[in-house]
Amino acid sequence: xxxxxxxxLIIGTEILNRRREDKHFDFLSKALEKKGFVLSGSFIINDxxxxxxxxxxxxxxxxxxxxxxxxxxxxxxxxxxxxxxxIALSDGLLPQHQEAKEIIEKKLGKNAYPHAxxxxxxxxxxxxxxxxxxxxxxxxxEEKYFFVPGFPEMxxxxxxxxxxxxxxxxxxxxxxxxxxxxxxxxxxxxxxMPKSVEFSSLPKLLENGWQVTISVASLDEKEMKSAFKCYxxxxxxxxxxxxxxxxx
Numbered sequence: 001x002x003x004x005x006x007x008x009l010i011i012g013t014e015i016l017n018r019r020r021e022d023k024h025f026d027f028l029s030k031a032l033e034k035k036g037f038v039l040s041g042s043f044i045i046n047d048x049x050x051x052x053x054x055x056x057x058x059x060x061x062x063x064x065x066x067x068x069x070x071x072x073x074x075x076x077x078x079x080x081x082x083x084x085x086x087i088a089l090s091d092g093l094l095p096q097h098q099e100a101k102e103i104i105e106k107k108l109g110k111n112a113y114p115h116a117x118x119x120x121x122x123x124x125x126x127x128x129x130x131x132x133x134x135x136x137x138x139x140x141x142e143e144k145y146f147f148v149p150g151f152p153e154m155x156x157x158x159x160x161x162x163x164x165x166x167x168x169x170x171x172x173x174x175x176x177x178x179x180x181x182x183x184x185x186x187x188x189x190x191x192x193m194p195k196s197v198e199f200s201s202l203p204k205l206l207e208n209g210w211q212v213t214i215s216v217a218s219l220d221e222k223e224m225k226s227a228f229k230c231y232x233x234x235x236x237x238x239x240x241x242x243x244x245x246x247x248x
Contacts, residue, residue: 004066007059008042011071016046023152024070031163036170049080056088071150075115086123089141094121100137107135129158173224174217179235179242183212189234197227
């Protein structure tokens, strides 16, 4: 795979109606940042089967997509994700996964029936993800689509191992500055940025006037420094004060 693109799918009406607070975006964005990557997209959606299928299909249609999906793989009637993943990515069926069945029976004994055992019904060719908290397995498809529980205390340790395994380590070189001006002062410089350079412009209106924080990043340190110098040179030529705010 060439450049991977990472997506979060956070499923849960309870997040949208504010009965629970999302913790997955913060976890996942920080975990990827440690590897030198950022999310290409993050979706929080309700427990609507059709919408879940459509969202999975949309993400899977993106080039080099890797999906981390949170929630909806339990055994209650509103846990639709296993079925939706099969519809979106496989044949729509949920055959019983023998290893998952054995894990659930070993953990729960007779209490695995009649409901919990349904968590062993997984899309064809699913691979299990070990759950270190209560052993109830999650699953992946094609080593690209990862489906974990909505509980952060379970899903986050599971995905830390996945990310460590499948996400390559790279260094993203970055420099940032904050200038005492409107961002419009730097638009012409922004237009000069190569596509391989990631840059952002964050304006802020303070009591004493405008400020803008410019951040420039690249996998090529020399390219990053050259792009950043375009901003500092322009600000210096206009006698606009700025301060370096962070770099790595």
